[in-house]
Amino acid sequence: MIKKLFLIVAITFLTQSIHAQETQYQYLSGKDKDHTVAWDFFINTGMKSGHWDKIQVPSNWEQQGFGTYNYYKDTQNPEETGQYKYKFKVAKSNAGKEIFIVFEAAMTEAEVKINGKSAGPIHQGGFYTFQYNITTLLNFEGENLLEVKVSKQSADKSVNNAERKADFWLFGGIFRPVYLKILPKAHVDRIAIDAKANGTFNLDAYTANAPVGSVLKAQVQKLSGEKIGLDISSRITDLDKATTIKGQFKDINLWNPESPNLYQVIVSLSDANGKLIHRIKQKFGFRTAELRPQDGFYVNNKKVIFKGVNRHSEWPESGRTLSKALNIEDVKLIKEMNMNAVRMSHYPPDPSFLDACDSLGLFVINELTGWQAKYDTEVGTKLVKELVVRDVNHPSIVMWANGNEGGFNFDLDHLYAKYDNQSRLVIHPWERFNGTDTKHYPDYNYVVNTTLYGTDVFFPTEFMHGLHDGGHGAGLDDFWSMMMKHPYAAGGFLWSFADEGVTRLDRNGEMDIQGNAAPDGILGPHREKEGSFYTIKEIWSPVQITLKDLPVNFDGKIAVENQYAFTNLNQCSFEWRLAKLPAAGTNNMAKVSASGQLKGIGLLPGEKSFLTIPLPANWTSNDVLYLTAFDPYKKELFTWSWPVKMPVAPVATGTAAKSKIEFMETNKALTLKVDGIIYLFDKKTGYIQSVTNSKSEISLSGGPALAGVKCELKDFKHYTSGEDYILEPVYNSEAKFKVKWIFSSGKQVKLDYEYATQGEVDFMGITFNYPEANITGMAWEGNGPYRVWKNRLKGTSFGVWDTGFNNTITGESWKYPEFKGYYANIYWVTIKNKQAPFTVYTSKKNTFFQMLKPQKAAGATNNNTTPAFPDGDLGFLDAISPIGTKFQSADKLGPQSQKNMQLNYSWNKGSLWFDFK
Structure with missing residues (x-):
């Protein structure tokens, strides 16, 4: 018992001793937006100004109800300044140690005092981590007073030009955590790791107060703590330089976005006699990243293609104050779109976001602020150091961006390598520089x-500008196909990840997206998914399946291509399903009749082959075939779908006995009564004007009209043909439009139509009118649940869908999917309404359906993102219009974005069946 007690005491003492030599942290603020600490606060102007109050830290003070909102530049209250006070204690046991106060970020200029004395020079630059050694300023016997004066405007004009005349929200305040960093007198200040793909390991260690002769030792471990290789060490010989520790490791697992393998290194500082003084732990990855001029960008000797997005650090209710959980969720959403890269626009993010990129796997371009103006050399030199020193050990970071779109100070370019022993590539986004062409918003011809x-x-580094519903998925297919033909292609980065919406506390929580300045995201402010989310997911899937339709005599073979950079397709898996879909008017669910799993096939990156689905003998009795690809971690890459059957005429209405078809004619109208349903036609136009069943009048009218073409009625024929009654409006020959209504007792009404077009048109097909105010929703069999554009057809899935009415304008309201617009490959559609629902069946695949017309976005300054629609409300179309981007009309975005072209007159035929029962 005594021996056991002695052992416990010894272990406890050893543990406490080792812990005492590690860096300790004492948080003065909370750690994120969801865990804050109240400080005293005074603001000189704007909301809640002129008196001392409480504020939660970290936060942007606008989102705490203080100050003034500004976007792009500080036009209102540019002199806004906030004063913070907070009292804290430091344990007596820390006397004799080195104590730093660390601010992870405060915008824009911060003056810090401890117990009434300056902690050091005023910090300029709102997005960077800075610290002061406050050891001599602290009172270890009682309370300490922290005072921070934060100004939105810096005394340095270049800081204001770089940070506060920029196309993003300009917040104020201490928006990232504040803490004390408590270290032994002699300690490891920082390290920089260069761990290459060949196992070479170089670590530069910077120490403080460590005498010559002290020893630095590095032990490389798996994250589990299992040691790999031998410990490596080096003796400090020069206090003015970094001490380099070198090693070579075998059989390592490399870091890349597809397999983000991480290690950790324990760096120990000991005196000449071997006594431990200080130790730190740092995660890292073995990987090599390099630009090869006139070739491409290589990671671990593999050419990589960036499938990336630009991401602002923002949340509507908390501004730039985020959380680890939210940062992880954003990385997961980026990867869910099958992206492998993210650009930090236009400032360094939270450390936890980079941690998530490391552990989950994303390439990162980390960026010095400078939207379209640059820091001067004096302040820029300090900020480059703060940027690189904080983030240098993240394996996810493969290059640095020195500003954005003209915000480049060339005198700073060489400084990155001063702090980065990997000498990562430095780029100027938007510019041809350093062997790269990062042109922003090229059109297709560029x-x-x-x-x-x-x-x-x-x-x-910015392309496919995603204003409203334009860009992103729309046009990406053509752009990407052409970009991949570039002999020195390295991919690209979409603009941008999420709409920059802010809930304005001065407007009762209204979401403000600043007109057309901020609704640029693939997701909404709260990460609502737009249709382009799924289009990108399909186009950028590393498993590529391009089968458009099931061919005649389909034998289960499907061509597949491996577009991973590092992963063999034998690490992936597949699942197939055959399903029968519910009929119109039922509440049944789709029923899977057969399914199976397939192992991945041995395909190296870039190789092609075939998957074979073991189809059952009766597979053609199903309605749809689904195939899902999963990555090595069992995450869905994409689910492809193919209808098995062609659209067919609906079954008979089920009337027990055929009734006589009655009609009544006046000079203006023709009325038919079939199976108790009354149909009214206008004899001047030939259009149907209304339908009345046993429940209600149905206000279907104005059709079929030929979309985009004015037709003059020449004759209105109607006659009996056997047991049927036929209506044939006859239009002027120039219209090239033929219509035939067929009424049969016991059957749905059939409409046959033909039309011919020539030249360029926005859309082709027929339309009807129906009051928008009456529509409550729609159900359909076809592609869904999202609408499509001519240049954004990918990303939807064939099935039966049901959605309620909404008047969503993409990027200005966020109830998705949007209701109004074009839908693809419609087999049938039920129009739900306040009168009586009715269903329309189609006769051919690839029929588009028009549901009303979306409103033009209030913030749109041009018509690029307002595609053309027919005059009618409900359309059955053979061709639809494309959508453009903020900067470019659709015709600048490639082949799929052109108008529909018929070189010669070509007849299009179709049939519709209407069920009004």
């Missing part, structure tokens, strides 16, 4: 031209 003649590695 991509074609640079593919033919470009000499630089090509990866636009």
Whole structure:
């Protein structure tokens, strides 16, 4: 018992001793937006100004109800300044140690005092981590007073130009955590790791107060703590330089976004006699990242293609104050779109976001602020150091961006390598620089031209501007296909991840997206998914399946391509399902009749082959075939779907006995009564004007009208044909439009139509009118649940869908999917309404359905993102219009974005069946 007690005491003492030599942290603020600490606060102008109050830290003070909202530049109250006070204690046991106060970020200029004395020079720059050694200022016997004066405007004009005249929200306040960092007198200040793909390991250690002769030792471990290789060490010989520790490791697992393997290193500082003084722990990954001019970007000797997005650090209710959980969720959403890269626009993010990129796997471009103006050299030199020193050990970071769109101070370019022993590539986003062409918002012809003649590695760091519902998925298919033909392609980065919406406390919580300045996201402010989310997911899936329709005599073989950079497809898996879909008017669910799992096939990156689905003998009795690909971690990459059957005429209405068809004619109208349903036609136009069943009048009218073409009625024929009654409006020959209504007792009403077009048109097909105010929703069999554009057809799935009416304008309201718009591959559609629901069946695949017309966005300053629609409310179309982007009309975005072209007159035929029962 005594021996056991002695052992417990010894272990406890050893543990406490080792712990005492590690860096300790004492938080003065909370750690994120959901865990805050109240400080005293006074603001000089704006909301709740002129008196001392309480504020939660960290936070942007606007989102705490203080100060003034500004976007793009500080036009209102530019002199806004906040004063913070907070009292804290430091344990007596920390006397004799080195104590730093760390601010992870405060915008824009911060003056810090401890117990009434300055902690050091005023910090300028709102997005960077800074610290002061406050050891000599502290009172270890009682309370300490922290005072921080934060000004939105910096005394340095270049800081204001770089940070506060920029196309994003300009907040104020201490918006990231504040804490004390408590260290031994002699300690490891920081390290920089260069761990290459060949196992070479170089670590530069910077120490403070450590005498010559002290020893630095590095032990590399798996994250589980299991040691790998031998410990490596080096003796400090020069106090003015970093001490380098070198090693070589075998059989390591490399870091890449597809397999984000991480290690950790324990760095120990000991005196000349071997006594431990200080130790730190740092995660890292073995990987090599390099630009090869006139070739591409390589990671671990593999050419990589960036499938990336630009991401602002923002949440509607908390501004730039985020949380670890939210940062992880954003990384997961980026990866869910099958992206492998993210650009920090336009400032360094929270450390926890980079941690998530490391552990979950994303390439990162980390960026110095400078939207379209640059820091001067004096302040920029300090900020480059703060940027690189904080983030240098993240394996996810593969390059640095020195500003954005002209915000480049060339005198700063060489400084990155001063603090980065990996000497990662430095780029100027938007500029041809350093062997790269990162052109912003190229049109399709620019991509074609640079593919033919470009000499630089090509990866636009902003393209497919996602204003409202334009860009992103719309046009991406053509752009991406052409970009991949570039001999020096390295991918690109979409603009942007999420709408920059802010809930305005001065407007009762209204979401403000600043007109057309901020609704640029693939997701909404609260991460609501737009239709482009799924289009991107399909286009950028590393498992590519391009089968458009099931061919005649389909034998289960489907072509597949591996577009991973590092992963063999034998690490993936597949699942197939055959399903029968519910009929219109039922509440049944889809029923899976057969399914199975398939192992991945041995395909190296870039290789193609075939998957074979073991179809059952009766597989054609089903309605749809689904195939899902899963990555090595069992995450869905994408689910493809193919209808098995062609659209067919609906079954008979089920009337027990056929009734006589009655009609009544006046000079203006023709009325038919069939199976108790009354149909009214206008003899001047030939259009149906209303339908009345046993429940209600149905206000279907104005059709079928030929979309986009004015037709003059020449004759209105109607006659009996056997047991049927036929209506044939006859239009002027120039219209090239033929219509035949067929009424049969016991059957749904059939409409046959033909039309011919020539030249360029926005859309082709027929339309009807129906009052928008009456529509409550729709159910349909076809592609869904999202609407489509001519240049954004990918990303939907074939099935039966049901959605309620909404008047969502993408990026200005966020109830998704949007209701109004075009839908693809419609087999039938039920129009739900306040009168009586009715269903329309189609006769051919790839029929588009028009549900009303979306409103133009209030913030739209042009018509690029307002596609053309027919005049009617409900359309059955063979062709639809594309959508453009903020900066470019659709015709600048490639082949799929052009108008529909018929070189010669070509007849399009179709049939519809209407069920009004």
